[in-house]
Amino acid sequence: MNEAADGSRSDRRGPIRPLRLLSLRARITIGSTAIAAIVILLLVLVMRFQVVSVVASASRTLLDADADPYVATLEVDSDPDLSPPGNAQLVAVVSPSGEIRLSTMPKRVEQALGSLTTTPAGTSVIRVSGSEYRVVVEHPVNQAGRWTVVAARNSQAEAIVVDDLTTTLSLTGVAILVAFGVASWILATAALRPVNRMRREAERLSAAPERAELPVGPAQDELASLATTLNAFLARTRQATERERQMVSDASHELRTPLAILTTQLDLAALDADDAAALAAHIERAKHSVARLSRLANDLLALSRIEESERREQDGDQRPETAWSDLGDEVMAAVDRVRLIASAKDITVDFDLEPPVAVGGAGPGTGGGTVEPRYRIDTGGMAQLVTNIAGNAVAALPRGGGIFVSWRSTGDEGVLQITDDGPGVPESFIPVAFDRFTRPDEARKSRPNPDPSTGAVTVPGGSGLGLAIVRAVAERAGGTAGLRNVPSGGLEVTVRLPEVR
Incomplete structure (x- = not known):
């Protein structure tokens, strides 16, 4: 169970972990380009939907225009003399008896006219022999009865227009996305240039820690604030290091003399081991040397604690x-x-x-x-x-x-x-x-x-x-x-x- 759970967690982290191995510039570019790709995709989908809606509305308008002259004629004439439309318009007129009085429809569409006579007036889409047609059906009524006027257009033309526009939009979106990715890379490079300078300067700190400082750019941005904060931290660290170095040096110097004196006193005491009075005097003087060493150690400890308290207060501890x-x-x-x-x-x-x-x-x-x-x-x-x-x-x-x-x-x-x-x-x-x-x-x-x-x-x-x-x-x-x-x-x-x- 645990191994399965660990494997599941590893799978979930899998796509993210390789990104962590990339440079910050690459991650910024990939992230911004991915967001731009999502936005462009959404825009293409929305524009396609809008185009489909506009083309369908235009088709309905054209179909109404094709059918309206015949509807107007039939509403006033029971036995009209109907002439075929021009411009390759697809129109059919069916009499109340079911006779096709006029038709410029393809034969396969004419076969479906019988079912359209019972269809309510309006716009619909029919499929005939694998092809789709958008049709407008009208039912004018005169003394002869209820007529049916059908105007049709092949939906393939609409699909071609929409597909061509979608292809154009997609290619344009890809070009914009590539340009955006390149621009993101260039901008990320420019934005991270101060960071690279800070990194190079930080590498140089080991060679000249007492003089080097991280560069602070002229812009009052986050990088400038970071550099200022790090410079203040480095200054405090250098001061603390210098104090510690000086204390160690001074303490070594101060301890050397009393330790040498104590060593000499103990050597003299060993030489006067047979003389009780001289031995007691040497021991007494050695006690004073030990007392001085003890006081020095206590004072050094007190100074160290004071400086440690100062550092904690600088880090935010309450005074x-x-x-x-x-x-x-x-x-x-x-x-x-x-x-x-x-x-x-x-x-x-x-x-x-x-x-x-x-x-x-x-x-x-x-x-x-x-x-x-x-x-x-x-x-x-x-x-x-x-x-x-x-x-x-x-x-x-x-x-x-x-x-x-x-x-x-x-x-x-x-x-x-x-x-x-x-x-x-x-x-x-x-x-x-x-x-x-x-x-x-x-x-x-x-x-x-x-x-x-x-x-x-x-x-x-x-x-x-x-x-x-x-x-x-x-x-x-x-x-x-x-x-x-x-x-x-x-x-x-x-x-x-x-x-x-």
């Missing part, structure tokens, strides 16, 4: 939207987590939340409440902003320093601002601060050993990705990130997030 108060709650939670790290250096972390001013309704803020502003960022993104910025500050500050975190709504944007009272950064570092794997000089770097002058404790070295993550999160939300040195001392990092309208 997250979070209310101001929910983000404020996450700021407080993130500050608490930063305080746990900062407590090792006696660094104070304070925060301030300034709710938006409300103008009515129900919601947070002063003035009675309204629908609170929302931002295109989730609580996880806000946590990354606070922990990365404040975490960098903790690593750079000396013992006893301070960090201040504020989250407020200003105008049509939310502003996250984190300020510390540390040494700041060199002015030359500010333009590249948010680039990947960039770090300031030793003034902002964590140190592998305690600093006697400041009391800074040993913490794992930074990955150089913290501020890059901050910028990626901010830009994904449609905002910006910037930093500046505070004139009184310290560094101020500001993230601005636009409200969702």
Whole structure:
């Protein structure tokens, strides 16, 4: 049963499948020519029907004209003197007694006149000896009785006219169909020429992917729209590929140094295996190297997830939207987590939340409440902003320093601002601060050993990705990130997030 069903489906698909193997130009030509053939065939049939109708009507008119003089004579004369018609007209007159008074009919037709005397007046078609005749029968009445007047024409002449016209129409239709097929081929070739250019350009992309673009024609048609869409897709793909290539290159470079250091530390530990104090020191330093590698891997994973989210949003995924108060709650939670790290250096972390001013309704803020502003960022993104910025500050500050975190709504944007009272950064570092794997000089770097002058404790070295993550999160939300040195001392990092309208 299944094999029979599969065979039946294959038979049904049989006539269609070979067409799929043809070129698009051939399929367009065949399809348009087939439609034109159907239309021409219908037109020929309709015209043939019309011609048959017109010829039959003309024949009836001529037959009426042949019979009318005799009908008129018989209606007024009981014993008329009938003369034969001219022009090879076929007319017969039969008296009330059945006598044929006049006849120009062929003998085989005269033999059928007896049956026509009883036929109602009108037009009909009779077949005599294999030939068809169209006849008009009239029954004039006078004092002598009911006469019969018959006018006839051979239908073969009508058939010849109709057949000749049908042949002419068919030949004309075939010529038109051939011309239409050629025109369809030429037009399809011209219409698909931009597609062929796009195909050749696409083949060239492998040789020069960073420069090549698909050609966009001057016409504002579907092909131009397709080329524009594909160019935008290629641009996004090239950007993503370049980012990934750059990340792999940077990550390889950044991983090389800590891995080499870790290898050296482990080798030294093996050499000092008999010295417990030296072995413990080597292991402790190895732990710091592993911690730096772990932080680098986590930061790379965070950046990869952010970029993947951006690609999904470009493909149509809905962006997250979070209310101001929910983000404020996450700021407080993130500050608490930063305080746990900062407590090792006696660094104070304070925060301030300034709710938006409300103008009515129900919601947070002063003035009675309204629908609170929302931002295109989730609580996880806000946590990354606070922990990365404040975490960098903790690593750079000396013992006893301070960090201040504020989250407020200003105008049509939310502003996250984190300020510390540390040494700041060199002015030359500010333009590249948010680039990947960039770090300031030793003034902002964590140190592998305690600093006697400041009391800074040993913490794992930074990955150089913290501020890059901050910028990626901010830009994904449609905002910006910037930093500046505070004139009184310290560094101020500001993230601005636009409200969702």
